[in-house]
Amino acid sequence: MAIIANYIIDETGEVTLVLHAKLTSLPTPDNASPELVSSTANPDQSLKDIEARIQVSAKHLRLASPVFDRQLTGSFNEAQNLQRTGKVDITVEGWDLEALLILLRIIHGRNHRVPHFVPLSLCARIAVLVDYYACQEAMQVHLRLWKSHLETQIPTGYNATETLEWIWVSYFFDMSRVFDQVTLLAIRHGDEHMESTEFPVKASIMEAINTHREKSIDNVLNLIARWRDGLRQGLFGCTFECRCDDLGALEQSLFTANLYNPPTTPFTGWSFDSLFTHVKTFLKPSSRCNLLSYLNHDKCDAIPKIVQEVETLSSEMQGLDLTTFK
Structure with a gap:
């Protein structure tokens, strides 16, 4: 049975985003069930089935993202359920929980719980969400801050996973100098056919590399x-x-x-x-x-x-x- 972790971004929110994931650890939730307390107090490296339920505001989602706006106001089942009952659950699959929480907190103005700087891997996963939900405007202040920090961290050594993250992030943030350097790392040091399944890097970029x-x-x-x-x-x-x-x-x-x-x-x-x-x-x-x-x-x-x-x-x-x- 999945461990249920509740996160309250807006306690009056009508929307609950439901994310199923397999994690070894998870961000501190807002509920404290005995099973969850035991799990977080005794972390191990085994994967756990997590059902994260995140309570958010429909208005904030709609204002920040045209994707959510269509989902909550169009002919989708979610929009009809929201109109009929005043509440709705929306399943979101495949996202990183930590990245999703940061994005939603920024959208809702909960900036006291948003880090000033994020490591490359987390930034890459947040950028995937920003790209998918088309919420660049709502995120622009934090994106600008994170970009300025990343530009001081340009890699000189090669790591296949990290280099792919850099390729995606430098493309997303339009960092031409970094993009030139990290694609050269991939061209010089890559020892197999490079693919991007986790990040939406253009197929033409991967083909060129x-x-x-x-x-x-x-x-x-x-x-x-x-x-x-x-x-x-x-x-x-x-x-x-x-x-x-x-x-x-x-x-x-x-x-x-x-x-x-x-x-x-x-x-x-x-x-x-x-x-x-x-x-x-x-x-x-x-x-x-x-x-x-x-x-x-x-x-x-x-x-x-x-x-x-x-x-x-x-x-x-x-x-x-x-x-x-x-």
């Missing part, structure tokens, strides 16, 4: 293959001995890096950055070239030149331009 990621990896593999094939075919290296040394060293390095048989699209388990890291560890053999001869040595020393070309690819990589997706 995945395409750029795969292209960047493909570019590295192609230039390695060009040197590898050129050495095999005698197109590179000034002498037979030179080619044998370079090709042998390259083959050994590829085998050590598990690249002897190159990966294929979508390059699961590989990122541009991990590939670049391997390339930089390729061992260069001692040169067998006669530098005093009149032979062309531009195509000798394969491994240093491969590293140099990958460094050039790395320096030319860019994130996505936010304006392209607006």
